[in-house]
Amino acid sequence: MTHGIITAALAGFGTGLSLIVAIGAQNAFVLRQGARRHAVLAVVAICAVSDAVLIALGVAGVGAFVTAWPAALTAVGIAGGGFLICYGVLAARRVLRPAPGAALTSEGSAASGRRAAVLTCLAMTWLNPHVYLDTVLLLGSLAADRGDLRWAFGIGAGLASLTWFSTLGYGARLLSGLLSRPSAWRVLDGLVAATMVTMGGLLLARA
Numbered sequence: 001m002t003h004g005i006i007t008a009a010l011a012g013f014g015t016g017l018s019l020i021v022a023i024g025a026q027n028a029f030v031l032r033q034g035a036r037r038h039a040v041l042a043v044v045a046i047c048a049v050s051d052a053v054l055i056a057l058g059v060a061g062v063g064a065f066v067t068a069w070p071a072a073l074t075a076v077g078i079a080g081g082g083f084l085i086c087y088g089v090l091a092a093r094r095v096l097r098p099a100p101g102a103a104l105t106s107e108g109s110a111a112s113g114r115r116a117a118v119l120t121c122l123a124m125t126w127l128n129p130h131v132y133l134d135t136v137l138l139l140g141s142l143a144a145d146r147g148d149l150r151w152a153f154g155i156g157a158g159l160a161s162l163t164w165f166s167t168l169g170y171g172a173r174l175l176s177g178l179l180s181r182p183s184a185w186r187v188l189d190g191l192v193a194a195t196m197v198t199m200g201g202l203l204l205a206r207a
Helices: 002-020 025-036 040-059 063-068 070-096 110-126 129-144 147-175 182-206
Strands: none
Touching: 002 040, 002 129, 002 147, 025 040, 025 110, 025 147, 025 182, 040 110, 040 129, 040 147, 070 110, 070 129, 070 182, 129 147
């Protein structure tokens, strides 16, 4: 029985990791926050806990309710797409018009900056319909195939999310030397802008 639990958990870990590693809006945001060393713990916690909640809902069988309300996913897609495009435009503006001393500003701007980072992370996480499709529907259906071991599968997937976002958020600090130059920030913001605008456009097109 123990071997079966471990196997199911490892399967969940591998499946969850394969779904979240792809470059997307959320990952690009976590990478930028990690490189700035700003509100990293809060951002990583929001991403990991949100995934854990959605995975738990999927394992519990809530996916059927999500598929029953396609209009809700459409509304989320429109709101999320618009939000991502706006964020991408702001990142593009930083590329074209960098602020004076726009090198590595690791401490951020205290409470207001932290609040903005938290709200942005919440929006990117919960206004992305792909999050519901990947966690609630896909992982939920794969967990259901495990029968009595479905919760072990779900725990493995949740641990994959925690591992990935922690690695991405805190590992980005290794780029601090490179990001001490303003030109490097312009490249990173260019990547963020392209990712956000592309993902936002895709969400609006599919909605």
